[in-house]
Amino acid sequence: MAxxxxxxxxxxNNKSQKMRSRTLKAARRGGKPLKREGKVSVSKARSKTPRSQKKLATIRKSRS
Structure with missing residues (x-):
């Protein structure tokens, strides 16, 4: 039973919720999202191979 x-x-709880919403809005305005704990950024993992190498690979595939 609750x-x-x-x-x-x-x-x-209301105060903390207001603070959270304010910081989220401010972060959105600043272009810097709040860092969430335990979240792995996918973009870093993807950007290991340069785009030019990917283009070369697709060209090679299409030519063969």
Whole structure:
């Protein structure tokens, strides 16, 4: 059975939620997203091979 939260807890939760939304909006404006814990950026893993090498590989495939 879920217990009812007190008024203090509700106010504290509301304040933290407002702060979170403010920081997210500010980060969006600044172009820098908030770093989430445990998230691996996929773009770094993909960008290891330069695009020119990929183009060469596709050209070679199409020619053979």
């Amino acid at each position: 217990r009812n939260a007190s008024k203090e807890e509700i106010e504290r």
